[in-house]
Amino acid sequence: MDLVLPRSILEDIRAHARETYPEECCGFLIGREDGTRRVVTQGRRARNVHPEMREVRYTIDPRDVLHVDREFRADIRHLGFYHSHPDHPAQPSAFDLERAWPYYVYAILAIPRGEPSELTGWLLDAEQRAFKEVALTIV
Amino acid sequence: MGTVKVYIPTALRQYADGHDVVELPAGRVEEVLQALVQRFGALRRHLYGEDGRLRNFVNVYVNDEDIRYLKKEETEVPAGASVSVVPSIAGGSFLQQQAARIAPPRRQAGDLPFTMEEIKRYSRHLILPEAGIEGQRKLKEASVLVVGTGGLGAPVSLYLAAAGVGRLGLVDFDVVEHSNLQRQVLFAESDVGRPKLQAAKERLEGVNPNVRVETHATRLTSENAMDVLRQYDVVIDGTDNFPTRYLVNDACVLLGKPNVYGSIFRWEGQASVFWAEKGPCYRCLYAEPPPPGLVPSCAEGGVFGVLPGIVGSIQATEAIKVILGKGEPLIGRLLLFDAMTMKFRELKLRKNPDCPACGTNPTVKELIDYDAFCGISPHDQEVGMEWSIAPEELKAKLDRGEPVVVIDVREPMEYQINRIPGARLIPLGQLPYKVNELSTADEIVLHCKSGPRSATALRFLRELGFQKLKNLDGGIDAWVERVDPSQPMY
Numbered sequence A: 001m002d003l004v005l006p007r008s009i010l011e012d013i014r015a016h017a018r019e020t021y022p023e024e025c026c027g028f029l030i031g032r033e034d035g036t037r038r039v040v041t042q043g044r045r046a047r048n049v050h051p052e053m054r055e056v057r058y059t060i061d062p063r064d065v066l067h068v069d070r071e072f073r074a075d076i077r078h079l080g081f082y083h084s085h086p087d088h089p090a091q092p093s094a095f096d097l098e099r100a101w102p103y104y105v106y107a108i109l110a111i112p113r114g115e116p117s118e119l120t121g122w123l124l125d126a127e128q129r130a131f132k133e134v135a136l137t138i139v
Numbered sequence B: 001m002g003t004v005k006v007y008i009p010t011a012l013r014q015y016a017d018g019h020d021v022v023e024l025p026a027g028r029v030e031e032v033l034q035a036l037v038q039r040f041g042a043l044r045r046h047l048y049g050e051d052g053r054l055r056n057f058v059n060v061y062v063n064d065e066d067i068r069y070l071k072k073e074e075t076e077v078p079a080g081a082s083v084s085v086v087p088s089i090a091g092g093s094f095l096q097q098q099a100a101r102i103a104p105p106r107r108q109a110g111d112l113p114f115t116m117e118e119i120k121r122y123s124r125h126l127i128l129p130e131a132g133i134e135g136q137r138k139l140k141e142a143s144v145l146v147v148g149t150g151g152l153g154a155p156v157s158l159y160l161a162a163a164g165v166g167r168l169g170l171v172d173f174d175v176v177e178h179s180n181l182q183r184q185v186l187f188a189e190s191d192v193g194r195p196k197l198q199a200a201k202e203r204l205e206g207v208n209p210n211v212r213v214e215t216h217a218t219r220l221t222s223e224n225a226m227d228v229l230r231q232y233d234v235v236i237d238g239t240d241n242f243p244t245r246y247l248v249n250d251a252c253v254l255l256g257k258p259n260v261y262g263s264i265f266r267w268e269g270q271a272s273v274f275w276a277e278k279g280p281c282y283r284c285l286y287a288e289p290p291p292p293g294l295v296p297s298c299a300e301g302g303v304f305g306v307l308p309g310i311v312g313s314i315q316a317t318e319a320i321k322v323i324l325g326k327g328e329p330l331i332g333r334l335l336l337f338d339a340m341t342m343k344f345r346e347l348k349l350r351k352n353p354d355c356p357a358c359g360t361n362p363t364v365k366e367l368i369d370y371d372a373f374c375g376i377s378p379h380d381q382e383v384g385m386e387w388s389i390a391p392e393e394l395k396a397k398l399d400r401g402e403p404v405v406v407i408d409v410r411e412p413m414e415y416q417i418n419r420i421p422g423a424r425l426i427p428l429g430q431l432p433y434k435v436n437e438l439s440t441a442d443e444i445v446l447h448c449k450s451g452p453r454s455a456t457a458l459r460f461l462r463e464l465g466f467q468k469l470k471n472l473d474g475g476i477d478a479w480v481e482r483v484d485p486s487q488p489m490y
């Protein structure tokens, strides 16, 4: 599976991560399925409502999830999420894995010292309970 | 009673036959959700924990209200209302010390598409005229799918990873067994019992962390083959069975991909590059598979452990040549190798204009049922309950001194490792010539290693009029395991 991300959405994610640094930011990836590819057509910010340690944890307000899931269920659908790793590499953590759902693509943006760097995409292999990296194309 | 609508999130639709919304009878939340998982069994483990309670990480809404703030699962869902199953989304990063968290940025080597580390690693390629920086860049941008991580897949994937192929896909669903270690050099003793893909990924990333190893833990089927193969530039056939070999060939023809073929048996190997756009395909060579049971597999006939190292290395070489676009690939040539005489021979292959896959009027326009095509039907492996006997039952008969004729249809080498006392050895291939030595009046029990060969023998004898036949269920493997553990297994 390949993830296609327009540069403008990448820039929005980077800006979001800068704004919340040193806390994690989080949000939705919305778009369409195109064969083996997922093409993101829209990003949407979410609030990190984790009660504490937001430098290393995020929780998306469940009502935000409900609304995105309701709004985008046809051709344009809810494809996954993004979140930032302040001062950590763009590798999924054990906690990311623990809380991962099938199907969704999880994009992780590393933001060392407040300046966004690498973005990676991950997909849960539900059988093996492990993450698989997805190929990312910025267009 | 009216109905309610249950909304399924994209994450779970694959477990609900793709439905995004399902109508179910109105009732309490718990009744609605139970009806949901009853209809879609695969959903259950995503919604309910092992204790049978709704998982913590599942939020349920009735209309716009979280049931946690209503009467939880007792909440009534009136007709016309909606129930939304909403995944709880959380994550985070790591909890260690700040300083150690970011690896130092990788140093790019000037304008070159490599890091300093890669320049060192690939230096022997970079100074090789036919590869060079341009060739190494092609390898880095290339993707190769290795179907099967057995004897052939092991050397192929090791060499391709070491050579710096950017993306390496592996398809397999087996676990590592002791009997693999004699030739499958990807794996160590400590890997026995682990999924092959997990062990292979670790080993290959250890060889070269620049390579992205993608694992497909599945049996390649007509349903998934196109989607998997499509993602790669080159496909390596490292399979050990005919259905998968024809499947890989046909999918490659349909997708226009090169198929780097190899096969091994005992001391002999074959290799070629099947690429329908430039030459023949596997079906041009063998339009139809041999009858089932006629060609023994390596598990039945044995294989020289170094042989896959030689044939797999040839496949890796051909894959790299195809990626570099250099040299003369094995297109239209079948290379035959005999380790006993240490001789290579070459057969010219021609594209068959009548080839059902790549000919002028192809009949294969989509993937078919390859098990059926190869004459393997699900019940072929078995012979039916009335024709089989359990090891314990056979043991009891022998102990009682009943006149049972036990025929071992394995090969002599296998017979030397373990055997049922008093069993007579008639290898499957010799059965037609020795059949007149058997009597239809005798009660005959047939066995092989695990069952399929003796099932073939049983069907053969049955067609000749033998009636008092039994197939030993699970073969000598089951016999040793359940009746006589003092004997070795192989």
Ligand SMILES: [Zn+2]
Pocket (backbone or CB within 6 Å): A083, A084, A085, A091, A092, A093, A096, A108, B091, B092, B093
């Ligand atoms: Zn994370």
Ligand SMILES: [Zn+2]
Pocket (backbone or CB within 6 Å): B276, B280, B281, B282, B283, B284, B285, B352, B355, B356, B357, B358, B359
């Ligand atoms: Zn052909």
